[in-house]
Amino acid sequence: MATPRLGIIGLGTFGINHLRCFRQLGYTGTAQLVAGCEVNESLLEERQEEFDFAPYTDYAEMLDKEQLDGVTVVTPDHLHHDIVVAAAQAGVNVLCEKPLDVTAKGCVEMIEACQKAGVLLQVDFHKRYDEYHRRMRQKIAAGDLGAIEYGYVHMEDRVEVPRDWFPGWAKSSSPAWFLGIHFYDLARWLLDADGQAVWATGRQDKLAELGIGGWDSISAKVVFDNGTTVAFDTAWILPDGFPAIVNQGIRLVGTEGLLECDSQDRGTMTVCSGDEPANQTHNESFLRVRSDVQGREVWEGYGMTSIEHFVSNVDMLLEGGTLQDLGDYPDGNDGLQATKIATAVHESLETGNVVQI
Ligand SMILES: NC(=O)c1ccc[n+]([C@@H]2O[C@H](COP(=O)([O-])OP(=O)(O)OC[C@H]3O[C@@H](n4cnc5c(N)ncnc54)[C@H](O)[C@@H]3O)[C@@H](O)[C@H]2O)c1
Structure with a gap:
């Protein structure tokens, strides 16, 4: 070594x-x-x-x-x-x-x-390193789902992320850049396909009210070059009382089966201290500490x-x-392909058009 x-x-x-x-x-x-x-x-x-x-x-x-x-x-x-x-x-x-x-x-x-x-x-x-996602990939590669026809992703942060973590640069980012990008890459990796076309809509209400600005939520429908369509709902306006910093999951449906993975609550740990919401749930698969x-x-x-x-x-x-x-x-190419999807999402938001990647 x-x-x-x-x-x-x-x-x-x-x-x-x-x-x-x-x-x-x-x-x-x-x-x-x-x-x-x-x-x-x-x-x-x-x-x-x-x-x-x-x-x-x-x-x-x-x-x-x-x-x-x-x-x-x-x-x-x-x-x-x-x-x-x-x-x-x-x-x-x-x-x-x-x-x-x-x-x-x-x-x-x-x-x-x-x-x-x-x-x-x-x-x-x-x-890609989440054991549940790795298992999904194995099952897809083994043909358990047949031809994957469509899927759905959600990834939503509590509002404290744009409001308290980085209010200075939240506006230069977005739910697509900060959250969607994770799942654009994951979907590419699971499907072994690249994004081909995107149509997206979004809202700008809550962050404008808070004086931060930028997109509250973005819903994007991405067609991949193997014919699968995946809808990605991303947002960073969940209320402070939501029991986890992030709510997220993915489901894929194919001709022979379906896979659903909810990665929000993977073992509840009750936390109640100070002003934190009681009974928070944690994605312990992501980060956990021991001594x-x-x-x-x-x-x-x-x-x-x-x-x-x-x-x-x-x-x-x-x-x-x-x-x-x-x-x-x-x-680097994976980085490029995920960025191409995110830029197409933003182009579609701005133009209202379906954007070819
Ligand atoms: N993989 C994940 O789950 C995950 C989670 C959160 C953030 N991120 C990514 O990590 C990156 C940082 O996010 P963050 O939440 O830590 O943001 P942050 O604003 O909390 O931290 C970024 C830091 O970079 C510093 N910085 C800026 N320019 C610099 C320079 N030229 N040299 C040295 N330091 C500089 C800033 O002062 C700041 O402290 C972003 O790209 C974000 O998307 C990834």
Whole structure:
């Protein structure tokens, strides 16, 4: 094992999970959390105290000084592009949070930069790592559903996500970019097909009322190139009293069978503290915490597995493997195809037309 040297760029709400992942891989010498970069200096200081890494406010300086084997990019969606290209040019393997970029052109540039540099470009589409979704894929591949005719997806966040997590950039994102993208990729991966045409409608009421702006909800119907149609309902206006931060699920119906997976309530844990709603339900498959024999916190679930997969891919490369040896992982083209669906969803919202992808 090579013990990859790792850095993280963007240490906000989701960046903490990348920090947790790399710190705990360090417990077993599997990887080393070397450096973290965050432009918000007080947040950088807070994270550095908790996780102990070389702190930077300038990612170019970090890439230049730290001889990293891999970086993860966890900045807001529209800021992934330049950072990924810079990491590639520095010869560093990259895991980029979803969406890869908010334009297809940007995705292509990122893919080309990584290809030119010969580095790994992986996208954190972690729904592929959910054991239930993996089982769905096996059953579909085995032909249990026959020809899949149609499907339905819902993914809805509590309003605290755009209101409290990132009110500053919620308007430059949307339920399609922040939530839909997960399931656009998952549907592609399950169906082994690409998006072909989209028709979408949406509403802008609640977030406008709250002074945040942008889309409350987006309903998109996507026709895939194998003939399957999937309807995706996405929103981030669920009330604060909803018992989980996210409500989500997928169902697919084929000529020989159907599959339904509700990933909202997978084992209820009663939580009631402070102002939090009582009896919250948690998707424990995504992230759960335990303590190891040394009393250190260890995070598990598919939210960790997908980041760990990047580390094991980097390790394989350091051990002499090539990109072709890595097998299946969500790559730059997967990022591009999911972004193409999301941009078509937005074009349809703006024009009212069916958009060909
Ligand atoms: N995979 C998932 O389930 C999941 C969940 C949440 C967010 N995300 C994705 O992760 C990314 C970050 O989301 P978030 O919720 O953590 O947002 P956030 O706003 O909480 O955090 C982003 C951080 O990046 C920092 N930043 C911005 N520009 C920077 C730069 N040039 N250098 C260093 N730091 C910089 C910001 O200061 C901020 O702290 C987004 O792309 C989002 O879509 C993924």
